[in-house]
Amino acid sequence: MIEAHSLTKRYGERTAVDDLSFTVRPGVVTGFLGPNGAGKSTTMRMLLGLDAPTAGRAAVNGRSYAEHRAPLHEVGAMLEARSVHTGRSAYHHLLALAATTGISKRRVNEVIDLVGLGSVARKRAGGFSLGMGQRLGIAGALLGDPATVILDEPGNGLDPEGILWIRNLLKGLAAEGRTVLVSSHLMSEMALTAEHLIVIGRGRLIADTSVAEFVAQAAGDVVRVRTDEADRLCSLLAGPDVAVTALEAGVLHVTGLSSDRIGRIAAEHGVVLAELTPQQASLEEAFMELTRDAVEFQAPAARLVEAGGKGLAA
Numbered sequence: 001m002i003e004a005h006s007l008t009k010r011y012g013e014r015t016a017v018d019d020l021s022f023t024v025r026p027g028v029v030t031g032f033l034g035p036n037g038a039g040k041s042t043t044m045r046m047l048l049g050l051d052a053p054t055a056g057r058a059a060v061n062g063r064s065y066a067e068h069r070a071p072l073h074e075v076g077a078m079l080e081a082r083s084v085h086t087g088r089s090a091y092h093h094l095l096a097l098a099a100t101t102g103i104s105k106r107r108v109n110e111v112i113d114l115v116g117l118g119s120v121a122r123k124r125a126g127g128f129s130l131g132m133g134q135r136l137g138i139a140g141a142l143l144g145d146p147a148t149v150i151l152d153e154p155g156n157g158l159d160p161e162g163i164l165w166i167r168n169l170l171k172g173l174a175a176e177g178r179t180v181l182v183s184s185h186l187m188s189e190m191a192l193t194a195e196h197l198i199v200i201g202r203g204r205l206i207a208d209t210s211v212a213e214f215v216a217q218a219a220g221d222v223v224r225v226r227t228d229e230a231d232r233l234c235s236l237l238a239g240p241d242v243a244v245t246a247l248e249a250g251v252l253h254v255t256g257l258s259s260d261r262i263g264r265i266a267a268e269h270g271v272v273l274a275e276l277t278p279q280q281a282s283l284e285e286a287f288m289e290l291t292r293d294a295v296e297f298q299a300p301a302a303r304l305v306e307a308g309g310k311g312l313a314a
């Protein structure tokens, strides 16, 4: 179990993490999401005692990291996959790590097999690909057979097979009753891996919810409508809380009205609909929607136009 209580970290004027509280429970994979610069890495470093909070406190399995007598057995982490002595082999890197906490050679060989590095374990880690480096980082995190695992972007640099492997690994670790907190930018992957999400933006908590609820909350009542009379339908749907976006010719995305209501309005006015589909947002869309105000660097977004307003956004 991981607990953050009002965690705050300031760097001079900049507040990287702002009064952040959450609990990560064992048994499910929890995704840790947020736009670039949201404070994910800073939070993870504070959970691991690598950064001191300006205020608040963090606990892993009931105690702060520093209070654990054998921290590698409590929490395994991979923050930067490349924090490896590049001249050492994967085997010797792990052996050196193991030696500091009395972990056996047998366990070193076990984790090497677990992450699929058996054939290259005696090679210099400096020559490893990004994906192999990630596997080595994960091996290091699992060395102490920890009850809690914290991984920052573990899928980085992995090919599709590697991504599938990490998904199954994380789910397996959670199924064994471990606490698994994992950050990622790969939303589609997170949707398949995580059951629960903690989403932050500008250092603050945006959501602490299940993946299903997160998506449902963001999806709102978007309905996809296809018709040859898009402009006319747009005027007919006009209302104070209704927004219509034209994504392509003849296709409208409507929010603020149910598909039932849209269908009735169209029928009343003889507008023929070729499609009327309530939309399920992807995790990516839900994430973009809920963190829109929290991103640091923003590209111009697609324009939304009130139905019946000055026209449709292209």
Ligand SMILES: Nc1ncnc2c1ncn2[C@@H]1O[C@H](COP(=O)(O)OP(=O)(O)OP(=O)(O)O)[C@@H](O)[C@H]1O
Pocket: 011, 014, 015, 016, 034, 035, 036, 037, 038, 039, 040, 041, 042, 043
């Ligand atoms: N050592 C530091 N000194 C000053 N500012 C820092 C330091 N570390 C992080 N920051 C700032 O704190 C904020 C949060 O950074 P952090 O790396 O935790 O975000 P992140 O969510 O992990 O981002 P990314 O997804 O890009 O990795 C950023 O604005 C960053 O510039």
